[in-house]
Amino acid sequence: MSPLWFLAAFIFGAASGKIGLPPLVGYLLAGFVLNSFNIEGNETLVKVADAGVTLLLFTIGLKLKIKSLAKPEVWAGTSIHMVITVAVFSLLMWTFGLFRLPLFDQLNGYSTVLIAFALSFSSTVFAVKVLEEKKEMASRHAAAAIGILIMQDIVAVIFLAGSTGKIPSPWALLLLALLFIMKPALIKFMARCGHGELLMLFGILMTVAGYSSFELVGLKGDLGALVFGMLLANHSKSSELAERLLGFKDLFLIGFFLNIGISGSPTMTGFLIALVLAFVMLFKAGLFFIILTRFKLRSRTSMLASFSLANYSEFGLIVGSIGVANSWISSEWLVVIAIALSITFIIAAPLNSAAHRIYARFSNRLKYFETSKRLAEDKPIDTGNAEIAIIGMGGIGTSAYDEMRNRYGNIIIGIDFNTEKVESHQRAGRNVVYGDAEDSDFWERIEPVSSNVMLVMLALSDPKTSIFAIHQMKEKGYKGQITASVRYDDEIEVLKNGGVDAVYSLYEEAGVGFADHVCEHMNYCKLKNQ
Numbered sequence: 001m002s003p004l005w006f007l008a009a010f011i012f013g014a015a016s017g018k019i020g021l022p023p024l025v026g027y028l029l030a031g032f033v034l035n036s037f038n039i040e041g042n043e044t045l046v047k048v049a050d051a052g053v054t055l056l057l058f059t060i061g062l063k064l065k066i067k068s069l070a071k072p073e074v075w076a077g078t079s080i081h082m083v084i085t086v087a088v089f090s091l092l093m094w095t096f097g098l099f100r101l102p103l104f105d106q107l108n109g110y111s112t113v114l115i116a117f118a119l120s121f122s123s124t125v126f127a128v129k130v131l132e133e134k135k136e137m138a139s140r141h142a143a144a145a146i147g148i149l150i151m152q153d154i155v156a157v158i159f160l161a162g163s164t165g166k167i168p169s170p171w172a173l174l175l176l177a178l179l180f181i182m183k184p185a186l187i188k189f190m191a192r193c194g195h196g197e198l199l200m201l202f203g204i205l206m207t208v209a210g211y212s213s214f215e216l217v218g219l220k221g222d223l224g225a226l227v228f229g230m231l232l233a234n235h236s237k238s239s240e241l242a243e244r245l246l247g248f249k250d251l252f253l254i255g256f257f258l259n260i261g262i263s264g265s266p267t268m269t270g271f272l273i274a275l276v277l278a279f280v281m282l283f284k285a286g287l288f289f290i291i292l293t294r295f296k297l298r299s300r301t302s303m304l305a306s307f308s309l310a311n312y313s314e315f316g317l318i319v320g321s322i323g324v325a326n327s328w329i330s331s332e333w334l335v336v337i338a339i340a341l342s343i344t345f346i347i348a349a350p351l352n353s354a355a356h357r358i359y360a361r362f363s364n365r366l367k368y369f370e371t372s373k374r375l376a377e378d379k380p381i382d383t384g385n386a387e388i389a390i391i392g393m394g395g396i397g398t399s400a401y402d403e404m405r406n407r408y409g410n411i412i413i414g415i416d417f418n419t420e421k422v423e424s425h426q427r428a429g430r431n432v433v434y435g436d437a438e439d440s441d442f443w444e445r446i447e448p449v450s451s452n453v454m455l456v457m458l459a460l461s462d463p464k465t466s467i468f469a470i471h472q473m474k475e476k477g478y479k480g481q482i483t484a485s486v487r488y489d490d491e492i493e494v495l496k497n498g499g500v501d502a503v504y505s506l507y508e509e510a511g512v513g514f515a516d517h518v519c520e521h522m523n524y525c526k527l528k529n530q
Helices: 003-018 023-036 043-063 072-098 109-119 124-133 140-163 171-191 197-216 221-231 238-244 246-262 268-294 299-308 314-325 331-353 355-369 395-408 419-427 463-475 490-498 506-521 523-529
Strands: 388-391 412-416 432-434 455-458 481-486 502-505
Touching: 003 023, 003 246, 023 124, 023 246, 023 331, 043 124, 043 140, 043 197, 043 221, 043 238, 043 246, 072 109, 072 140, 072 268, 109 314, 109 331, 124 140, 124 246, 124 299, 124 314, 124 331, 140 221, 140 299, 140 314, 171 197, 171 221, 197 221, 197 238, 238 246, 246 314, 246 331, 268 299, 268 331, 268 355, 299 331, 299 355, 314 331, 331 355, 388 395, 395 412, 395 455, 412 419, 419 432, 455 463, 463 481, 463 490, 481 490, 490 502
Parallel strands: 388 412, 388 455, 412 432, 455 481, 481 502
Antiparallel strands: none
């Protein structure tokens, strides 16, 4: 790969981070700038970009549960949204064609629907990157957004299989049957890979195996990576494997975004059309919001999921490239779609960054769209006789819960935004309920001022979320004590300034705890103290 690609990606990625945008926006801009200097991509960059998307789908599969696709808001919401979007976009472009606007005047009925179909997808790459950077992959709105994206990906794969004229081999059914037979063996082998580089190598091997095996039987290779990831999704090491592959995935995805930017050379007409299409994207986001609220999701969940889906997709480029290859549309339209995709990324990035603040400001108006019936996870929270609330039931929160229960009895309540984790804790006998500390509505559902809660322990990975939670509690009149855990020393002062009473430094206190444990169980300390 050319050193210029890395240099441009680093400079523009760092600049994007400085102004509050995700680095991926900088990678896109780097591609456009390189293109303006007539620096072109090559086959290596394309392969790196494809590898990034394939790894992304594999890691999505690792976190995907089949039952999540069976939810009405996912399969029905996706179907309704795609049908309406294709119809509205087709009508809009057909109208522009009637007025003989450039590029639109060369479209016929089939090509109009094809472009509308390409624009109906949302970007899996963008959504997952944004949700990961915000540490919200386990949230309710992320589950809804990812489910919708997977359904869109399935539709895209079906289209690709049909439009390219590739008929899956009769061996495809045998392959799928064989995978389910092999699943126990794969899971057993994964368990024996340990926690080091062998586990990472196993993940790469499974990604390549999934891609290659599906290609051999006439199916889309990316779908194979997704399916292989899903086979391993229920294993206890699936999250650890996803973390092991994170560096590779992020590195290869830089190539993906660079490739998008570097492959387009827009005209002024094409750029103006792309700009119009980019702002039409707001219709897509609004439609998602309306549909999701009709399926009884709260306005906050619907809005955050809609913001994650408020862009065009890399699959739109694939659909467009097929259209160009089959002479259904001109190559100019492929460039227009690429530019529109890039602009929506730039618009959606700050939109997602400010999503929680936007909802906090307009929540009263947005709640107007909610249905009268509430889903189970949105009902008011009854803290009962709990005197201690632990927010964030990951490893630290769970250990704290068990220790405090051993000391003081069943006066603890745990709160977490991962519904599957909540269910797991409940099966283990812990008093844990669903709630998102970064959700202003959550603080309407739980009233610490009117409960018995005297101590709140924040075991959250993001100090910004802890600060938000502290402010919400203060506004609700909570007078008890608040403590929080942190990973880094520079976060201690931030939380103390935010109003926390005590801060627990994980790395510092872990050493103290280790020493205490040794002195309690080993003879050395006892002999030394005599």
